[in-house]
Amino acid sequence: MLTHPIETQRLLICPFDLKDWEEVLAYTSDPNVMVYIPEGQLTEEQTKELVVKNLDEQATAFAVILKPGNKLIGHMLFHPWFAPRTYEIGWVFHQAYHRRGYATEAALALLRYGFEELQLHGVIATCQPENIPSYRVMEKVGMRREGFFQKCIYRDDTTWWSEYFYAMLEEEWFRTNERKQA
Numbered sequence: 001m002l003t004h005p006i007e008t009q010r011l012l013i014c015p016f017d018l019k020d021w022e023e024v025l026a027y028t029s030d031p032n033v034m035v036y037i038p039e040g041q042l043t044e045e046q047t048k049e050l051v052v053k054n055l056d057e058q059a060t061a062f063a064v065i066l067k068p069g070n071k072l073i074g075h076m077l078f079h080p081w082f083a084p085r086t087y088e089i090g091w092v093f094h095q096a097y098h099r100r101g102y103a104t105e106a107a108l109a110l111l112r113y114g115f116e117e118l119q120l121h122g123v124i125a126t127c128q129p130e131n132i133p134s135y136r137v138m139e140k141v142g143m144r145r146e147g148f149f150q151k152c153i154y155r156d157d158t159t160w161w162s163e164y165f166y167a168m169l170e171e172e173w174f175r176t177n178e179r180k181q182a
């Protein structure tokens with residue numbers, strides 16, 4: 001849930017617009033980007049569905065716009081998880097924009113929003129151990145590795161994915177981050 005768009009130094013995190021699907025397809029159709037996304041590479045139709053199902057207040061994924069040029073470069077997942085006041089966070093960015101700190105910048109802004117405005121108890125994130133960029137983002141924003149589940153996700157009869165589980169609690173956020181000035 002986002003009650004308002006979130007602006008960072010370089011980015012705007014906001015609800016999708018219907019017309020965004022083409023810019024989203026530019027990276028959801030890229031097998032390199034989608035290799036660790038459970039749904040895998042998306043078709044045009046699946047990408048349109050992703051955008052359409054995230055247009056209202058039930059949205060779980062949000063567009064990330066690079067402010068100079070107003071370019072959609074990826075999306076962030078941010079939605080309730082199983083426990084009360086607990087959210088899951090995730091990220092998918094166009095390959096042309098990797099390794100510039102954008103995912104970290106967007107994740108920090110959503111953690112701030114979650115802990116300081118939504119008063120969350122905790123935020124969790126998961127990724128495969130091979131997905132170094134993803135767990136580097138988790139670590140750079142201060143999340144802790146809490147678990148390593150070996151071969152816990154069934155892919156096919158010969159393939160199981162392992163998973164790292166990371167988390168941050170509200171007291172950890174407030175210990176290391178100053179409250180945003182009103």
Ligand SMILES: CC(C)(COP(=O)(O)OP(=O)(O)OC[C@H]1O[C@@H](n2cnc3c(N)ncnc32)[C@H](O)[C@@H]1OP(=O)(O)O)[C@@H](O)C(=O)NCCC(=O)NCCS
Pocket residue numbers: 032033034036037090091092093094097098099100101102103104105126127128131132133134136137140
């Ligand atoms: C995960 C992802 C969102 C990261 O986005 P990003 O904007 O490049 O992330 P950042 O630039 O903020 O940080 C990435 C970090 O990973 C590091 N990194 C990237 N590739 C790496 C590699 N092969 N080995 C070691 N470190 C690597 C970067 O150096 C950086 O860390 P640093 O700042 O300490 O140097 C992006 O790689 C992506 O979209 N991947 C495909 C989708 C995906 O797998 N999403 C996560 C599913 S769980």
